[in-house]
Amino acid sequence: MQVLHFNQTDVAGGAALAGYRLHQGLLDQKIDSRFLVARKVTQSDRVTQLPSPSRTERRIQSITDPLGFAQIHLLSTFNLKQHPSYQSADLLNFHNLHDGYFNYLAIAHLTQHKPAVLTLHDMWSMTGHCSFSYDCDRWKIGCGNCPDLTIFPPMRRDSSHWEWKLKKWAYHKARLTIVAPSRWLATVARESPLFRRFAVHHIPYGIDVDVYKPLDPEYCRSRLNLPNGKRVLLFVATHLQERRKGGDLVLAALQQLPDAIKSQLVLVTFGSGDTEQTGIQTVSLGYIQDDAEKAIVYSAADLLVFPTRADNLPLVLQESLACGTPMISCRVGGVPDLVRPNITGYLANSEDVQDLKTGILVLLENDRLRQQMRENCRTIAVSEYRLELQAQRYIELYQTLVNSIDR
Numbered sequence: 001m002q003v004l005h006f007n008q009t010d011v012a013g014g015a016a017l018a019g020y021r022l023h024q025g026l027l028d029q030k031i032d033s034r035f036l037v038a039r040k041v042t043q044s045d046r047v048t049q050l051p052s053p054s055r056t057e058r059r060i061q062s063i064t065d066p067l068g069f070a071q072i073h074l075l076s077t078f079n080l081k082q083h084p085s086y087q088s089a090d091l092l093n094f095h096n097l098h099d100g101y102f103n104y105l106a107i108a109h110l111t112q113h114k115p116a117v118l119t120l121h122d123m124w125s126m127t128g129h130c131s132f133s134y135d136c137d138r139w140k141i142g143c144g145n146c147p148d149l150t151i152f153p154p155m156r157r158d159s160s161h162w163e164w165k166l167k168k169w170a171y172h173k174a175r176l177t178i179v180a181p182s183r184w185l186a187t188v189a190r191e192s193p194l195f196r197r198f199a200v201h202h203i204p205y206g207i208d209v210d211v212y213k214p215l216d217p218e219y220c221r222s223r224l225n226l227p228n229g230k231r232v233l234l235f236v237a238t239h240l241q242e243r244r245k246g247g248d249l250v251l252a253a254l255q256q257l258p259d260a261i262k263s264q265l266v267l268v269t270f271g272s273g274d275t276e277q278t279g280i281q282t283v284s285l286g287y288i289q290d291d292a293e294k295a296i297v298y299s300a301a302d303l304l305v306f307p308t309r310a311d312n313l314p315l316v317l318q319e320s321l322a323c324g325t326p327m328i329s330c331r332v333g334g335v336p337d338l339v340r341p342n343i344t345g346y347l348a349n350s351e352d353v354q355d356l357k358t359g360i361l362v363l364l365e366n367d368r369l370r371q372q373m374r375e376n377c378r379t380i381a382v383s384e385y386r387l388e389l390q391a392q393r394y395i396e397l398y399q400t401l402v403n404s405i406d407r
């Protein structure tokens with residue numbers, strides 16, 4: 001079986017990395033998996049970069065973008081049927097279709113004769129523009145009167161109702177099966193008026209538990225040149241200042257800790273950007289892409305603090321889980337799938353700095369609970385989130401869809 005994935009890039013960003021891990025899992029199971037991407041980062045010969053928009057497409061874009069219609073200028077998406085990777089594929093797997101490289105109006109055209117899976121990594125496919133709607137539920141009634149056009153991907157003019165309608169039209173004749181990595185996103189997909197025709201499956205992301213695994217903390221701290229005798233808190237985000245990831249909440253909670261506690265802590269961050277002063281010794285590791293290096297960082301930490309404001313099934317939390325590092329996060333999106341109160345970590349109320357501070361203190365002061373959580377984290381990662389388990393679930397779904405076409 002040959003599977004062709006579509007994504008904005010191969011490994012840059014959470015959704016891309018999640019898709020690429022699935023790709024690796026499929027290859028391990030002897031599935032011929034390939035990618036079409038807008039931006040290629042790896043050197044893999046199984047990843048092909050799509051051409052940049054043509055001059056004609058850029059001219060159309062100069063008209064459609066100011067009107068609030070993103071991506072519909074990409075007429076070349078309709079020509080992907082002539083691409084050799086498309087023609088040889090038995091099945092298509094769409095991932096993130098935003099970021100300006102794919103015309104969603106072509107979905108019905110591309111799925112006319114090939115079965116297709118749409119793996120959701122956020123809400124964009126169900127809304128009039130945003131990747132996460134936060135407290136807004138206008139995606140249930142057709143969007144319009146958008147309360148925040150700046151949410152990624154931003155919209156220059158409020159055409160959210162019309163984009164919602166265009167997506168509805170595009171899906172009307174499409175042949176899709178939906179996969180959601182978190183229980184929350186599966187529920188959202190089943191509630192979406194745009195997806196009523198489609199079956200929705202819940203298949204969590206997979207992770208290589210032979211790479212992401214608990215390592216000796218003292219060894220890891222030595223490798224990272226961290227100070228001896230201090231508790232290590234970890235905050236991870238691709239962009240540390242990204243509001244959605246809650247870096248400001250981390251800083252506010254840490255600033256309110258008692259001085260006696262602060263003196264016993266070191267805050268480790270990895271991701272691009274700098275953190276503000278918290279009164280706590282801070283070590284910035286910059287952006288880390290290597291999986292083995294990331295496992296060292298997670299294993300060096302006593303706690304991961306990640307108060308995201310909106311998320312699907314955060315890879316940061318999954319990586320921490322596999323390395324046996326307890327987590328403090330917020331009760332939003334798919335986070336509760338991973339952060340289970342008194343089992344794998346502490347689940348704070350969203351936007352509640354005091355609750356976040358309480359969680360940090362509770363887990364720091366209870367060594368026995370934290371050790372039990374370490375064991376629970378690893379057990380759950382191995383039993384529920386192994387990469388081969390995710391690949392097997394996808395292969396079963398793929399085979400069912402391919403067989404239905406054959407009949």
